[in-house]
Amino acid sequence: MTSSPSVFREKLLAWAAAHPRPLPWKGVRDPYLIWLSEIILQQTRVEQGLPYFEKFAAQYPTIRQLADAPEEELFKLWEGLGYYARARNLHAAAKYVANELGGRFPDTYEGIRALKGVGDYTAAAIASFAWQLPHAVVDGNVYRVLSRVFGIGTPIDSPAGKREFAALAQTLLDPQRPDAFNQAMMDFGATHCLPRQPKCSRCPFSADCAALASDRVADLPVKSKSLVRKDRFFLYLVFKSGDSTYIRRREGKDIWQNLWEFPLIELPALPRGRAEIEACIGAFLDLAATPETWQLRGFTPPFRQTLTHQQIAAVFCEIDLLEKSQVVVNQKLANEGYQKNLFQNLKKNIALPRIIDWYLREKTVTYSLF
Numbered sequence: 001m002t003s004s005p006s007v008f009r010e011k012l013l014a015w016a017a018a019h020p021r022p023l024p025w026k027g028v029r030d031p032y033l034i035w036l037s038e039i040i041l042q043q044t045r046v047e048q049g050l051p052y053f054e055k056f057a058a059q060y061p062t063i064r065q066l067a068d069a070p071e072e073e074l075f076k077l078w079e080g081l082g083y084y085a086r087a088r089n090l091h092a093a094a095k096y097v098a099n100e101l102g103g104r105f106p107d108t109y110e111g112i113r114a115l116k117g118v119g120d121y122t123a124a125a126i127a128s129f130a131w132q133l134p135h136a137v138v139d140g141n142v143y144r145v146l147s148r149v150f151g152i153g154t155p156i157d158s159p160a161g162k163r164e165f166a167a168l169a170q171t172l173l174d175p176q177r178p179d180a181f182n183q184a185m186m187d188f189g190a191t192h193c194l195p196r197q198p199k200c201s202r203c204p205f206s207a208d209c210a211a212l213a214s215d216r217v218a219d220l221p222v223k224s225k226s227l228v229r230k231d232r233f234f235l236y237l238v239f240k241s242g243d244s245t246y247i248r249r250r251e252g253k254d255i256w257q258n259l260w261e262f263p264l265i266e267l268p269a270l271p272r273g274r275a276e277i278e279a280c281i282g283a284f285l286d287l288a289a290t291p292e293t294w295q296l297r298g299f300t301p302p303f304r305q306t307l308t309h310q311q312i313a314a315v316f317c318e319i320d321l322l323e324k325s326q327v328v329v330n331q332k333l334a335n336e337g338y339q340k341n342l343f344q345n346l347k348k349n350i351a352l353p354r355i356i357d358w359y360l361r362e363k364t365v366t367y368s369l370f
Contacts, residue, residue: 003032004268005171005172007276008149009171009172009174009181010184010204011204011205012091012181012184012188012204013174013177013180013181013184014181014204015184015188015204016180016187016188019187019192020248021187021190021276023046023050024053024054024057025037025053026183027187028129029129029356030130030345031105031106031107031112031126031129031130031131031238032063032105034126034129035064035093035105035112035122035126036052036053036056036057036090036127037049037053037131037215038122038125039086039089039090039118039122040052040053040056040081040086040115042083042086042122043082043083043308044081044082044083046190048081051083051168051237052077052078052081055077057076059077060104063094063097063098063105064098064103066090066091066094066098066286067089067091067094067095067097067098068098069257071091072349072350074087074090074091074273075087075351076349076350077152077350077353078099078351079351079354079357080216080354080357082307082354083308084256084257084258084259084351085110086117087115088115088257088258089117090117091356092116092117093116093117093118096115096116097115100263105130105250105360107130107131108127109124109127109135110135112127114124115223118319120138120166121137121138121139123135124136124137124138124182125137125182128178128179129182129257129273130178131182131271132177132178134173134175134176135170135172135173135178136166136167136169136172136173136181136182136185136228137152137182137185138162138165138166138168139186139189140189141185141186141188141189141190141193142165142169142185142186142189143165143221144189144195144220144221145185145188145189145193145284146165146168146169146200147165147211147220148193148209148210148211148212148216148217148220148221148223149205149208149209149210149224150168150210151210151214151216151220152164152165152220153220153222154170154220154222155221155223155224155225156221156222156223157223157224157225158224159174161209161222163262163358165270166250169185172228183197195319197219200212200217202245210289215301219304225332227308227309228309229306229307229308229309229310229311229369230309230310230311231310231311231313232310232311232312232313233266233267233268233269233270233313233314234264234265234266234267234268234312234313234314234358235264235265235266235267235271235277235280235314235315235317236261236262236263236283236314236315236359237262237264237281237317237319238262238316238317239261239262239263239294239317239319239321239329239333240297240320240322241326241330241340243342243344244341244342245262245340245341245343246262246263246337246338246339246341246346247260247261247339247341248260248261248263248264248335248336248337248339249337249348250353255307255312255353256353257368258351259351259352259353260350260351261276261352261353262355262356263284263333263336263338264317265280265284267280270313270315271274271303271315274296274299277296277299277315278296278318280311281294281296281317281319285325285328285329287325287328288330289327292322292324292325293322293324293325294320294321294322294325294329295319295320295322296317296319297318297319297320298317298318299317299318300315300316300317300351300359300362301315302315303315303316303355303358303359304315304355305312305353305354305355305358312355312360314355314359316359346360347360
């Protein structure tokens with residue numbers, strides 16, 4: 001085991017100096033930009049989040065500009081990043097800082113932690129990087145490094161594990177250089193002490209690593225809970241009315257809140273073919289399929305999107321609305337909050353769930369589900 005916190009710090013910071021990881025927010029002292037980067041990177045790989053950080057920083061160079069941005073504009077800029085609750089929290093926190101704090105970002109851990117969407121890790125990161133306050137960050141990378149080097153088998157998703165790792169990280173933190181230490185810890189876990197195929201043969205802690213000595217590298221860190229995802233099955237109805245279709249904003253507490261979507265039927269399982277799909281459409285419209293009302297043009301194979309706790313399978317049906325049904329369908333959909341939108345504007349003006357964006361990109365319409 002590493003002999004002391006000072007030795008651990010020395011080895012870690014020496015490794016960081018020899019392995020620089022250039023990122024646009026490194027070395028930045030502006031708490032707004034640091035906060036922006038941390039929120040974007042929550043549950044997101046750096047490679048995916050980087051272009052979003054650059055877009056947001058260019059579009060909204062100050063927190064006041066972000067606070068004043070129309071929600072639809074912000075959501076469109078966020079499109080494709082997922083976890084849209086982060087975007088809502090980002091906007092709410094920006095408005096709070098701009099309007100309630102006079103535009104001055106909090107300069108204490110407690111003040112930062114009180115912002116909407118900011119947890120312990122994010123607050124520690126901002127406090128240390130912006131203000132050089134001595135708060136250790138503990139994220140997935142840090143859990144992995146500490147559990148292996150110190151041979152800790154306490155589950156990281158348990159209350160006891162969270163307390164144990166937080167206390168250890170705080171003990172190891174360099175109080176004189178908390179920003180450099182925290183960044184080095186995250187970089188080391190992200191690029192060296194990897195989940196799979198860690199670079200143990202070139203590790204500065206190889207002589208001290210408890211997991212390496214006991215051949216437990218692949219077993220650490222430990223999680224007590226396995227993630228269970230709920231399967232959901234969506235049938236999207238893409239009505240064709242000239243150059244337009246029907247969409248509405250998704251509300252409530254479900255996934256994709258405030259994003260736009262086509263009329264939706266949620267089913268207990270994927271439909272098994274054309275007849276079943278036509279029955280679903282007829283029931284939704286309360287109109288039989290006749291030569292004068294509507295016709296099913298085609299439908300896609302299932303598009304699948306994996307969320308943290310859900311697995312979505314969606315089939316998109318393209319339906320021609322014929323002249324006899326136009327007035328009835330227009331009224332029905334308008335009563336349910338749907339509005340007409342030109343197909344050519346769908347990707348320009350509104351934020352869509354990723355699974356709908358995939359459909360619009362591919363437009364793979366067939367008559368076979370499998």
